[in-house]
Amino acid sequence: MKEHIDQKATEIKNNLQEVFHGLNEIVAKINNDDLALTAGEVSRSIHEPFMFVIVGEVKAGKSSFINALLGSDKEICKVAPSPMTDTIQQITYGEDRVEIINPFLKKIYQPVEILKDISIVDTPGTNTIVDHHQEITERFIPSSDLIVFVFEAKNPYRQSSWEFFDYINTDWHKKVIFVLQQKDLLPIEDLTININGVKAQAEKKGIAEPKVFAVSAKQELEHDTENSGFIELRKYLEENITGGQTPFLKLLSSINSGQQILARISAGIQDRKKQYELDKEFRKEIRETLDNQEDKSIKQVDSLVENLLNAYDRVTLTKLNELSDGLSILPMFKRSFSSMIGSTKSVKDWLAELQADLEKNLNKHLKDKLQDGVVDIADSIQNMAKIVDLKIKSSTTVLRDNHEIFSDIAERRANVLKDLQETFSSFLSRSENYYDDQIMGNSNMTPNLAAGGGIAVVGVILTAVTNIAVFDITGGILAATGIIFAGFSLGLKKKKIVKSVKTEIDEGRTRINEEISEKLEAYIGRIKTKIDENFEKFDQLLVKEGVALESLIAKEKDLENKMSTYKTEIEEYLKTVV
Known part of the structure; x- marks a missing residue:
């Protein structure tokens, strides 16, 4: 009987050696010296x-x-x-x-x-x-x-x-x-x-x-x-x-100690997993903040463009009607006859004045709308960065650097977060991070970056960009209108002149819609991307942490299942021999 008991105990002990080898492996990966020492002692104890x-x-x-x-x-x-x-x-x-x-x-x-x-x-x-x-x-x-x-x-x-x-x-x-x-x-x-x-x-x-x-x-x-x-x-x-019973009681005691080590690891894993879930939620909130602020900024761009087009339509329609009325036969005849005797302006002078007045009214009304709209868009882009900065500073930490099991993981995360805070603060303070060659195009009207100071320069850049766009568009319309006026003689039909001018006005309207929308929306998107790029190291940490946790949880559960199985086997066997 004693020989059979000893054989059974040796069989279970040999199987447990593999389990405790796995325990030492998981503890080694955790990189906790105290826990490694304890696990090593418990593993060796099954032979004592x-x-x-x-x-x-x-x-x-x-x-x-x-x-x-x-x-x-x-x-x-x-x-x-x-x-x-x-x-x-x-x-x-x-x-x-x-x-x-x-x-x-x-x-x-x-x-x-x-x-x-x-x-x-x-x-x-x-x-x-x-x-x-x-x-x-x-x-x-x-x-x-x-x-x-x-x-x-x-x-x-x-x-x-x-x-x-x-x-x-x-x-x-x-x-x-x-x-x-x-x-x-x-x-x-x-x-x-x-x-x-x-x-x-x-x-x-x-x-x-x-x-x-x-x-x-x-x-x-x-x-x-x-x-x-x-x-x-x-x-x-x-x-x-x-x-x-001594051999089996010895094995049961070793299993109990192994399970206690696993319980400590499991509790640590739960803390680590909680931190990981909080960090994933934090990262999700950052992305949602960026998406929401981008949507808000784009809606403000749409509103700005709509206001610009309404103002553009009012000014150009007034001048187009004035042109159409002035090109009627009777007004043209009176203007031509009066100019010959010096009592009124010639047709040429009248057209030049009409053109100058169009330019003045467009610049006045469009720039008024731009001033209000650009401020709102700049605020929205600035808030995009400021909200992210606040979220970084207020991120939740539950895994502290004095954690019993995962102090090294907590320290690594703390270093990445500290680096993120410092990097992002630096990002906010550097004006050149908001300058964008793509939005400025080939223009030599470079905004004064020093005037804004960090993220505040966004308003300066947007004002420069929209003014450039409006200047180019309205200037193009007026230049084309001047060519049209110069190319038509009084003998040509009024409808053809008015139609040609209207075509140029419509093309200018399309350019305002497309160029300002495209430029500003692209700029907003690129700023959003630049902000998000600050999280590269944090994202890498999350990926590694997710993989590591998945592996740890699987191994911990596997070892616990094996220990429980051998514990039950020993307890059942003892019932048959006692």
Whole structure:
């Protein structure tokens, strides 16, 4: 039967090696040194004997308790009035020798029968002031299989002990038994009160049916076994741990520790995923802001062009009607006859005056409309950048650089965000970022960039662009009209002249509609693109983070499923052999 149990335990252990190899891989990718150390210890522990870890305050009697439990006449753990245990001592089966593992850990080999099934770890006191002791003890706990919490029988309520218990119970859910040492120093009534007090405190902290043993190492070492309390303790250990179940309990303990590491990773992943989702939402809001502001600006361009065309139509229609009336036969005859006797303007002078008046009225009315419209469009483009700047500065951070698991990821994100803030602030302040050769075309009417100062230069640029466009368009109409007037003699029909002028006016109208709309809409689009290009590194971070999270989540779930499967297999098997 024992051979079959050992074979089954070896089979599951071999399978678990692959699982713990996967655990070490995922921890290595996380790049967290403390977690890597813990995972490595837990992975190695499946090949170690069942491990008792003895914890408690200095002078609680831990070393004496271990000597008594081992039943050896030799003082394996030194006992002294002052604290002597300045390292972790792991006591295991073997020929009598001591092996120094590192400055804080040594192995003591002893040919004691009970050590064939278990190893015992003696730790520094939880209230010790010696540097590194508590840190090392905490690192040793994850690979332990049973925590033996030793209290001084006359005072089992010291704060440091129960704070350390909270760490063990909350973070690692280890199997714990409680020992009240030096019971020979208390009357039975006081001892009973303290036993019940420890039980109540343990239950309050979530331990169901806590196991509390009162012992006296002194009485046990003096062979007063009937009164020492070690008979009850050894019976419990035999029935629950050392009675053939040890290999499987060891594997269950390792799995539980592995699951606790995965739970910490999973909690960290949730924080990281929350940050990733917030960052994706932040990036979505940026794009929506840019799209909305672009739509708003384009609508303002449409409104501007509509107002320009209305003004253009009113001015040109008035002058076209005036031209048509003036070209009638009677007015033309009177003007020609009067000019000969010097009493009125000639036809040529009248046409030149008409043309000059058209130019004056177009420039006045169109520039008035441009002034109001350009201000609105410039404000909208400026707001596009300003809103984005505010959103960058107010972006939400939940993954801090002191995060337990992903501090390096948080730091990397913080650096990218800081770089984005600095880059965008610089972008806003540089006037040349808003100058656009494409919108200015070949014109030598370059706006004074210094006049605007950063993003405020947008209004200067738009004013220059629209004035250039209107100047070109109205100038072209007037030039063409002058040619038409000069090319027609009085003998030609009025309708042909009016029709030709109207054609030039219509073409000018089309050019206002197309050139101003196209130029301004293209400019708005290019500014939007320039703003969005500031997010290139942030977008790269999001892509990498999405891929990394997907891989981490898949591996974490796979490892958890495998650990749960082997845990269930062991528990079911134990039911058949116990």
